[in-house]
Amino acid sequence: MSTDFLIELRNLTVRFRTRRGLDAALSGKSPYITAVDDVSLGIPRGEIYGLVGESGSGKTTLGKAILRLVDPASGEILFRGRDIAQLPERRLRPLRRQLQTVFQDPLSSFNPRHRVGEALATPLKLHRIVPASAIPQKVDEILLRVGLSPVFRDRFPHELSGGQLQRVAIGRALTMDPEFIVADEAVSKLDVSVRAQILNLFKDIQSASGLTMLFITHDLHVARYLCTTIGVMYFGKLVEFGPTEELFRSPRHPYTEALLSTIDSGGSGKDWRGLAGEAYNPSADDRVGCRFYKRCPIRKDRCAGSHPPLAAVGRGHHVACYERTAVCKAA
């Protein structure tokens, strides 16, 4: 692949151990669940990449793996072309300031006993970004940048509303002028009337500083508003990705179709009721066949054999589905 990717994942796999010792030996089942399963994707520099999928599909784990907050089992994480998947913590630390994150719940991502000013000053001190004397001024700058008045410096997190606190969280991620931010459901817990403000803030920051972002969300409208490329995850697998508008106009994977039909207010009449069946159970870890097989309305026998690889169906548009790629080739 070309080099204009800031972040590139190659066959990234993350496993969590769920059974140990005797239990693992006697149950006869795999002691692991695979949260992220052989995912390869590239995030172009200066773009917001949206990752959508239901809870449990591995979106958050993928984001954490890029930040090296969970350790991958195998695969490569290329940051500026350099593999950081196996770097030891000591060598990772200088990179940490380049890789920042904004979490879903702003209140739990702050120390309740630290004032906002302290919360913003701590990373500045740790990474010695500016001399100690310049810290208060830098803190005020950050607050203004995310649309807050400097009086918030002396407030405690519980004194701020969700929207204000999320602004501080975004500010904290920006203190070190990172190159890459993972925003994990960063607007999901916010009130409807405040959500637009924060979405616009993300948009402004991105266009002002050319930041690269992985935006994890389950809200398709939000993804469409912010992101240039969208990837769809289903139980650890990336099943489809493509340019936002193309994905929305002509989704190829049956799961993406089902997701999009839920927001289609007109009701396209597509029968997604077939999806009512049991979702794929990752703990069973019977990792054979397409992950979507049990719920898929267009499944064929061969789909039970092995999970389909991602194949191109358009410019920058890839899908992991035997049926849909076959149709494309025939056409």
Next chain:
Amino acid sequence: MSNLLEVRGLQTTFQLRGGAIKVVEGVDFDVRSGEVLGLIGESGSGKTVTCMSILRLLPEHASVKADHLVFEGREIATLDESEFRGLRGRRMAMIFQDPVGSFNPVKTIGWHFRHVSRRVSDSRPELFRDRGAWKREAAALLRRVGIPHGKDILGSYPHQLSGGMLQRALVALVLQMRPALIVADEPTTNLDNIVEHQIVELFRGLKDEFQSSFIFITHDMSIAAKLCDRIAVMYAGQIVEVGRAEDVLNDPKHPYSQGLVRTATELAARVERLQEIPGELPNWRSMTGGCRFKPRCPHGRAGCESPQPMRRLTQGREVRCLQHEAS
């Protein structure tokens, strides 16, 4: 249509260490028989507290007052606790946002169904006609809410089911009581898109099938549009607009509802830049007597600082805004 529930002048106050705060003030609304009333607003607007006040589910430091609280033609504000227990969990029920917390984790799903069946054995004696009657009814209801192998699930424990399945099971459990009024408090918020869609479809089917009325609490305009007959928009403890769902959603009159509807439609329509509602919800302690939306309102003018009554526009359409004074 007759009114199943009439609420007038509902006021809920929490006694806190720093003094009392009024979380719900002067709330009036009706729920008609067989309709779905959408209660819309953001978190902290008092939607849940309003419903919990009516069902008397609030903790002791909350005091609830109402001029008039009539359910099935009977004043319920003055009932004592033991009389009220005959209604709650029998004639009126609530479905909470978090299905996991609504079940006893050490009891099976079947235990919950048996428990509920016992509670309503006066009004539904057929559930105990023979030994397995309640079980058959439970399995049938579980099938109805989209769990085809409902009978097997009765032996399962809550943690063995997914969030969507538990939410369905909870809906079935409430239907087993055949209540006249079901309050559903954001029942889809914690669920995934596809499951959310399925649950909304489920409610849509249920309202025709069972003779129940629903109060559906949500902050999501698109869900309200799919499901509700009428909508009441709440802001900072007051209802600011009431009307038929299509009227409120197509032509909102209150500046706050206008902002909410605009955000939802703009996101769906993919605009270049979203219009924001500036500011945040007001602080409970610093609330003034006048219009509570005034600090964020683009149309604020002289007169907004005095208390605003609900103004009637047309039959069944009311709005709490000075702009509509003349009409």
